[in-house]
Amino acid sequence: MHGLLSLNNQNTPNTKTESTMQLTNRSKVVVKHDLNWVEKLYLPAIFSGLAITIKHLFKKSATVRYPEEKREIASVYRGQHVLKRDDKGRENCTACGLCAVACPAEAISIEAAERKKGEENLYREEKYAAKYEINMLRCIYCGLCEDACPKDAIYLSDRIVPTAFTRGNFIYGKDILVEGIDASGRVDVSKRKKNYEMEGSPKQPLLNK
Amino acid sequence: MDWALLLDKTILIVIIFAVSLGIAAYSTYGERKIAAFLQDRVGPDRAGPFGLLQPIADGVKMFTKEEIIPNASDKFLFIVGPCIFMMTALMTSAIIPWGKSFNFGGHEFGLQVADLNVGLLYLFAVISIGGYGIMIGGWASNNKFALLGALRAASQMISYELAMGMSIVALLLINNSLSLREIVDGQAGDGNVWNVVRQPIGFLIFLICAFAECNRAPFDLPESESELIGGYHTEFSSMKLGLFLFAEYINMFISSAIIASLYFGGYHFPGIDSLDLPQNIAAIVSIAVLFAKILFFIFFFMWVRWTLPRFRYDQLMNLGWKILIPLSIVNVLVTGAWITFFK
Amino acid sequence: MSLYLFLTLAILTIISALAVVFSKNPMYSVLWLIVCFFTIAGHYVLLNAQFLAIVHLIVYAGAIMVLFLFVVMLLNLNADTEPHKSNLSKIASAIAAGLFFVVLIASMRATELGEFNLPNKTNIGFVEEVGKKLFTDFLLPFEISSVLFLSAMIGSVLLAKKEKK
Numbered sequence: 032m033h034g035l036l037s038l039n040n041q042n043t044p045n046t047k048t049e050s051t052m053q054l055t056n057r058s059k060v061v062v063k064h065d066l067n068w069v070e071k072l073y074l075p076a077i078f079s080g081l082a083i084t085i086k087h088l089f090k091k092s093a094t095v096r097y098p099e100e101k102r103e104i105a106s107v108y109r110g111q112h113v114l115k116r117d118d119k120g121r122e123n124c125t126a127c128g129l130c131a132v133a134c135p136a137e138a139i140s141i142e143a144a145e146r147k148k149g150e151e152n153l154y155r156e157e158k159y160a161a162k163y164e165i166n167m168l169r170c171i172y173c174g175l176c177e178d179a180c181p182k183d184a185i186y187l188s189d190r191i192v193p194t195a196f197t198r199g200n201f202i203y204g205k206d207i208l209v210e211g212i213d214a215s216g217r218v219d220v221s222k223r224k225k226n227y228e229m230e231g232s233p234k235q236p237l238l239n240k
Numbered sequence: 241m242d243w244a245l246l247l248d249k250t251i252l253i254v255i256i257f258a259v260s261l262g263i264a265a266y267s268t269y270g271e272r273k274i275a276a277f278l279q280d281r282v283g284p285d286r287a288g289p290f291g292l293l294q295p296i297a298d299g300v301k302m303f304t305k306e307e308i309i310p311n312a313s314d315k316f317l318f319i320v321g322p323c324i325f326m327m328t329a330l331m332t333s334a335i336i337p338w339g340k341s342f343n344f345g346g347h348e349f350g351l352q353v354a355d356l357n358v359g360l361l362y363l364f365a366v367i368s369i370g371g372y373g374i375m376i377g378g379w380a381s382n383n384k385f386a387l388l389g390a391l392r393a394a395s396q397m398i399s400y401e402l403a404m405g406m407s408i409v410a411l412l413l414i415n416n417s418l419s420l421r422e423i424v425d426g427q428a429g430d431g432n433v434w435n436v437v438r439q440p441i442g443f444l445i446f447l448i449c450a451f452a453e454c455n456r457a458p459f460d461l462p463e464s465e466s467e468l469i470g471g472y473h474t475e476f477s478s479m480k481l482g483l484f485l486f487a488e489y490i491n492m493f494i495s496s497a498i499i500a501s502l503y504f505g506g507y508h509f510p511g512i513d514s515l516d517l518p519q520n521i522a523a524i525v526s527i528a529v530l531f532a533k534i535l536f537f538i539f540f541f542m543w544v545r546w547t548l549p550r551f552r553y554d555q556l557m558n559l560g561w562k563i564l565i566p567l568s569i570v571n572v573l574v575t576g577a578w579i580t581f582f583k
Numbered sequence: 584m585s586l587y588l589f590l591t592l593a594i595l596t597i598i599s600a601l602a603v604v605f606s607k608n609p610m611y612s613v614l615w616l617i618v619c620f621f622t623i624a625g626h627y628v629l630l631n632a633q634f635l636a637i638v639h640l641i642v643y644a645g646a647i648m649v650l651f652l653f654v655v656m657l658l659n660l661n662a663d664t665e666p667h668k669s670n671l672s673k674i675a676s677a678i679a680a681g682l683f684f685v686v687l688i689a690s691m692r693a694t695e696l697g698e699f700n701l702p703n704k705t706n707i708g709f710v711e712e713v714g715k716k717l718f719t720d721f722l723l724p725f726e727i728s729s730v731l732f733l734s735a736m737i738g739s740v741l742l743a744k745k746e747k748k
Contacts, residue, residue, distance in 0.1 A: 077547075077548065080547045080548065081543060081544070081547050083547075084278045084543060084546060084547040085278075085543065087277070087278050087279065087280055088274075088277050088278055090280050091280070092276070092277070092280050092281055092282050093280045093281070094280075094281050094282040096282070096285075314610075317610070317614075356633065357633065357709060357710070358633050358634050358637045358710060361634070361637040361638065361641065362637055364637075364641050364645070365640040365641045365644075365645060367645075368640075368641055368644070368645025368646065368649070369640070369644060369645060371645075371649060372617070372649070372652075375649070375652055375656070376614070379610065379652075379656050387656060390656070391656065391657075394649055394652070394653065395653075398646060398649060401645075401646075418710055
């Protein structure tokens with residue numbers, strides 16, 4: 032591709048005219064000329080076309096066989112949400128509702144509840160989200176909930192939201208959103224966190240910069 | 241009637257049917273694979289190793305799909321159409337010499353179903369009848385796109401048959417025979433070269449016409465998915481559609497075999513006689529040689545399909561009537577003059 | 584063997600020819616006519632004229648009938664687009680056809696049936712023989728028929744040409 036462009040650069044005649052402004056010098060003036068008799072046979076053109084396609088037979092295919100082979104996902108990719116737990120396995124979320132307020136698509140709905148005695152190992156703070164639902168059909172994956180969260184609780188992970196057959200199945204409750212306690216259930220969001228910790232912790236929302 | 245001969249021919253016919261169906265099935269796989277490779281993709285690779293079971297999966301799909309016969313269609317002709325198309329596709333293989341004959345303990349087993357003395361003309365007769373399958377199917381669907389596709393197919397086939405016949409005439413002038421076996425054998429031995437050397441322009445015309453007769457790209461106007469939603473087989477579903485698609489690949493296989501036989505020495509290969517092989521091994525080698533040529537031409541059909549865009553209809557007619565037919569007539573004249581004055 | 588083949592073919596020919604006439608749908612008429620051509624080609628093969636049989640198939644079944652099909656397919660086959668025929672023309676056509684039938688029967692009665700022998704193996708129908716005959720004994724008719732074709736071609740070109748204004 033680069034070779035092609037640079038080739039065009041060299042061959043481009045100076046086409047700047049007074050009336051049109053050119054942003055790049057990559058444009059090429061097309062001159063339509065009558066075909067000479069060799070070109071009218073079309074056979075040379077056909078053979079050069081065949082030569083081009085046969086070259087591609089020996090090129091490496093660009094296919095990524097998806098389920099077996101996964102492409103590296105950009106660190107800024109915003110996929111399915113995860114509700115984080117802390118090191119002791121307690122939910123970080125305190126149901127403050129800032130994410131729901133920040134959400135421009137109004138996809139998040141929360142019901143808060145008070146932590147009872149004996150539930151200290153489940154929830155980090157005295158208040159927690161009894162219900163936390165995100166409507167994945169409404170969500171626009173802007174990541175504002177992540178920015179709004181003061182408790183390090185919600186992140187957009189690099190997982191792709193799967194398809195479903197009914198609309199109801201797209202409303203994700205806590206059963207899907209909260210990460211597991213054991214190591215295998217944990218969702219790695221260190222790549223996302225890096226974005227916020229670029230200029231020293233504590234975390235600084237990107238939007239304010 | 242000689243019963244041994246009848247048995248021989250029956251066995252041969254069954255084998256040829258099986259082989260052409262098998263090759264047609266794997267041509268669909270090959271087409272998809274080659275298309276993928278030419279476009280830097282992978283192609284079907286889910287069913288079996290390298291996707292080799294894909295044709296079987298496709299066949300099962302075709303058979304188990306719902307069979308729809310439109311209410312307003314002519315129901316009898318709707319069924320007859322694909323049958324005729326498939327039948328004529330299979331009939332052509334009767335005159336192709338597939339190799340040298342075997343010898344099982346003194347019993348000669350020839351590899352040609354019928355060595356007609358009008359072999360090539362038989363070929364043309366069958367091809368011209370093949371068009372009826374498309375026309376009847378398209379008309380019986382009672383659908384304007386199907387009808388348009390059918391008309392396109394028929395006029396395309398008639399137009400290109402003429403140039404094809406003319407290019408063959410020049411070939412016959414050189415070979416002095418209409419029998420395919422004699423034409424094939426005439427290209428081997430001392431001082432004989434492949435017909436493609438003696439008839440390069442005739443070969444080019446024949447090749448182009450073969451593409452047009454098979455409704456293959458760049459001449460796939462009867463189907464033209466983008467304009468006619470599939471052309472003559474718009475209304476067909478299930479295995480009736482399967483028959484149409486399948487017959488197209490059989491046609492491709494047979495025309496590759498005919499191109500190989502007429503212009504590329506068929507089952508002969510330069511130097512094959514000097515090896516002095518025993519008869520049965522020579523027969524096997526000759527079959528292998530022919531199939532290598534056929535496979536190359538099938539590949540070539542696909543290669544061209546994934547290279548060239550489709551013709552416009554007026555371009556197709558211009559090419560057929562104003563370029564190929566005059567060119568083939570000139571070719572006949574030049575060949576005739578050459579034979580008259582230099583032989 | 585060949586007598587039975589001949590009889591079967593002959594019966595098939597007559598049935599298909601009758602079906603051409605009696606089919607309500609012109610499409611079916613054309614298709615029956617193609618079947619008829621096939622059976623006639625079968626007769627040629629029985630007479631050991633393979634070249635004629637194949638050429639018959641190519642030219643009639645393969646080319647001319649395709650054009651017939653073309654026309655029939657593009658016809659509007661509704662009942663209300665049928666042109667109205669007056670009773671007078673019906674009577675006139677019935678009388679004409681009846682007279683023709685009478686003439687046919689009369690001529691058939693007058694002819695004497697000869698012995699028919701299927702010819703033995705000859706090469707008369709083969710390409711080489713046909714070609715030799717055409718270019719020696721029948722050279723003049725052959726060339727005259729080519730003039731006929733030429734005039735037909737010129738006529739069609741004239742018809743197809745746009746009129747200059």
